[in-house]
Amino acid sequence: EAGVAQSPRYKIIEKRQSVAFWCNPISGHATLYWYQQILGQGPKLLIQFQNNGVVDDSQLPKDRFSAERLKGVDSTLKIQPAKLEDSAVYLCASRSFLGASEQFFGPGTRLTVL
């Protein structure tokens, strides 16, 4: 089966600009996650969707970050405006259903903010 797809793979922007990341989870997976992974650290959860509803966005900096999962399939994560400290890899993961063990990760989008 195809894995989690993310695009773009790399993005370089200047601070105060906007950027958007796209994720296509594994077909049929109801749960979708966005993680932020700063260099040298473990992934940190930003937001969790169950189908097209938000389950947990307690760690999402809502003044600048937004995410949506229209129709419960693809998802986009947006940053507006970007700050230097947003430089990180943004990982998307999906899981088949609540209670299933494994989260499957995509390759990530590496964002550099100059």
Added chain:
Amino acid sequence: GENVEQHPSTLSVQEGDSAVIKCTYSDSASNYFPWYKQELGKGPQLIIDIRSNVGEKKDQRIAVTLNKTAKHFSLHITETQPEDSAVYFCAASKDTDKLIFGTGTRLQVFP
């Protein structure tokens, strides 16, 4: 909230030797402990996991042990190979949901 500490941050071993990575978690309600392997330029990949009702789990050269009383869990890799070189992350969660990751261990296996 939950906090997961991971040690060591780097580990170098000779091919064929064993490697051990240790993690400590803070939330006694955590009951699911996966280990992920992340290669350069790729997303993390699950290699083994354990639930709190089990003390040890093994899959070929990889094993995980859990001490609930001490809130410790460890990854053991035996007969290491160069392809085991990667960054390894432990994580903890309640009911397999919101994963809290450790800071990672960079494992280098020298031929």
